[in-house]
Amino acid sequence: MTGDGVPEAEGPVDRPAGFFEQPFWTALGLLVVCAGPVILLAGVSGYVPDEDRFGLVVTGLVWTPFTVVVLVLAVVGTVRDRRVWRELETAGVRVMGEVTSARRVWCGEDRCTRVRMLVTVPGRPPFATSHLVHGEEIVEAGTRFTVDVHPTRDLFRLVPEPSTGGASR
Structure with missing residues (x-):
């Protein structure tokens, strides 16, 4: 929690x-x-x-x-x-996750952003998660990401952005 x-x-x-x-x-x-x-x-x-x-x-x-x-x-x-x-x-639901905090950290020799997100799924209580966004991309609190979420479990994955072709993790 x-x-x-x-x-x-x-x-x-x-x-x-x-x-x-x-x-x-x-x-x-x-x-x-x-x-x-x-x-x-x-x-x-x-x-x-x-x-x-x-x-x-x-x-x-x-x-x-x-x-x-x-x-x-x-x-x-x-x-x-x-x-x-x-x-x-097969059962994933596409929802929007909202960044609640973002902090720049070092990932080896590169800079990353540690992002905490709040993910809300219809019919379930929201859950929070954190992960790293690699690269120099600046992510700010309030930014929204598209997320695929399992409807009954706290299992999710970020949806790849069409411009970059890959999911941030």
Whole structure:
């Protein structure tokens, strides 16, 4: 909740990156997922000395369920994210969000504007959100942005402006 009793938006403000759009995390995830079965296979198939085999098999048996859980969570999370964004695309309501405050901040080496917005959806209480507008664009309090909002959840995304072709985030 914000200081004036308006709930803060929950959920992403932009489409999450796809599985193959994150090569570092994909490689790290595959390494973690493969660790348990590879250790277990090495212990069972005789690639290690006999005195180390028992320890390697136990380690593989402990790590394999962990890797299965990591893999299941990754798949379920990806499916959920895609379902949520499909819902927003099919059931989204286009409304106007009003900037309640704007403050210039540094984004690495560039300047950005941290914007707090109040989004009002018909039939629901309004919610507040904050995000960064990249670039030198000056955003002032009272400015209005077009926003796609899910009708029953505090999930939204900024609508791209026709002049820039991309959504500010």
